[in-house]
Amino acid sequence: MGNFDDLKSKDLKNIGLKTTLPRLKILNLFEQSSVRHLSAEDVYKVLISEGEDIGLATVYRVLTQFEQAGLLERHHFESGKAVFELKGDGHHDHLVCLQCGRVEEFYDAEIEKRQTAIAKDRGFTLQEHSLSLYADCTKPNCPHRK
Numbered sequence: 001m002g003n004f005d006d007l008k009s010k011d012l013k014n015i016g017l018k019t020t021l022p023r024l025k026i027l028n029l030f031e032q033s034s035v036r037h038l039s040a041e042d043v044y045k046v047l048i049s050e051g052e053d054i055g056l057a058t059v060y061r062v063l064t065q066f067e068q069a070g071l072l073e074r075h076h077f078e079s080g081k082a083v084f085e086l087k088g089d090g091h092h093d094h095l096v097c098l099q100c101g102r103v104e105e106f107y108d109a110e111i112e113k114r115q116t117a118i119a120k121d122r123g124f125t126l127q128e129h130s131l132s133l134y135a136d137c138t139k140p141n142c143p144h145r146k
Contacts, residue, residue: 022054026062030072030086037075037083037103077103077132093131100137102144 029046030038038046044059063084066072072084077096083103091112092105111131119126137145 022052022058023062023065025052025054026059027066027071030084036105037085039081039083041081042083075103075130075132077101077134093133095133095135097137097144098134100142100144102137 025047026043029043033046035042040056040060040063043063044054044056047054047059063072063074067074067084070087073087074082074084075094076082077094090107092107093111095104095106096102097104115129115131116126
């Protein structure tokens with residue numbers, strides 16, 4: 001194992017998970033992927049296309065373990081299927097395309113201020129929140145449209 005794999009092994013051990021090849025492959029996929037929100041099926045398809053011998057049930061099990069350990073965050077957007085993203089990249093909100101299901105992350109300081117002010121005005125202290133905006137794509141030649 002190289003330096004990269006040694007680091008991953010330590011990371012997994014630190015959260016109480018034994019280092020296995022499927023866990024290392026899935027963790028690496030999330031860290032290297034340009035797509036930030038992946039379903040279990042997305043992970044499975046990528047690993048199979050790379051010639052990995054891994055079952056869909058294993059992918060589900062590892063994703064659930066990573067979620068429970070705090071490595072991944074699960075989202076349930078209106079597409080009906082759960083997607084996962086690496087946790088710890090700072091707060092952001094989501095814009096979800098109703099046509100293709102693509103998710104874009106965004107951060108807007110004004111929205112954050114307003115949410116805090118609204119909670120305060122109503123006698124609450126905001127601890128955390130999740131904002132997902134669902135919209136139709138208006139780009140004429142959207143590359144993500146099926």
